[in-house]
Amino acid sequence: MGDCFDRLSHVMRLFHGVCRLRDLLSRGVSEPEVAAAVGRGELVRVRKGLYATPGADPVFVAARRTRSLLTCASAANFHGLWTLARRDQPPDRYHLLRPTGADRPDAVVHRDTWVAPDPYAPVAGVADVVLHALRCLPELEALLMAESAMHQGISLDFVRERLPGNRNAPARAVLGLVDTGSESPIETLARTHLRRAGLHVETQVEIEGVGWVDALVERRLILELDGKTHEEPRQLDKDRRRDRAAQLLGYPVFRYGYGDVVYRPELFVSEVTRMLGFPTGIDR
Incomplete structure (x- = not known):
């Protein structure tokens, strides 16, 4: 019985918890084994020829049904x-x-x-x-x-x-908007909003003395787009050191989170545009 149960469990996991009878049979599980599993409550008969584990994703089950x-x-x-x-x-x-x-x-x-x-x-x-x-x-x-x-x-x-x-x-x-330079959804959205505002945006740019930055706007403003990892103390310290290094080189640094770009894009674009109106130490 142990081998039968292991084989049945393996096939059900392979099919993400919902499987057609013909797929079970083709992988060495017999109909009596399926019937026995239903009797023990290890499988649920969804409809004729279709079975699911009790914990299967209900969306997967509905799609198969x-x-x-x-x-x-x-x-x-x-x-x-x-x-x-x-x-x-x-x-x-x-x-x-x-x-x-x-x-x-x-x-x-x-x-x-x-x-x-x-x-x-x-x-x-x-x-x-x-x-x-x-x-x-x-x-x-x-x-x-x-x-x-x-x-x-x-x-x-x-x-x-x-x-x-x-x-x-x-x-x-x-x-036509696709640019694989971005490495996260927030980077893609930020880039798209700013480019639509007429700004020149480069993604994943390496700046000597600073390292790689998420985006460089108009070649003089660094944009960093922070996820949850940036909330960790070690990452916070690293970010602050990088920001200081960039500012000493004349680059202003703006940091935004997911909510800023997704839920307040107009304000995000407005702030970046306003910052670009101020003089910086970078002559481009």
């Missing part, structure tokens, strides 16, 4: 893509890939698919996820997902070539 795949914003966390959504807040509606069949009233349904899905989870392939996001989400949310996908190696040309025609012009415009 409806023969759908999670995509767009609903698949971002699975693929490690950047988003504006908080992980502890469930969305109002999920995004599903359903090439055929009726639309679900409680979901945003996407029909087109270009690449193979994840082999084990009910999630569309990362290229499909990005393409759906570009055609569906607000501009900045789509940009974050696309740019982080490019960091993972997804080809910008591959994505652009699958967005032909006038209907996809807004999606291609989002791709």
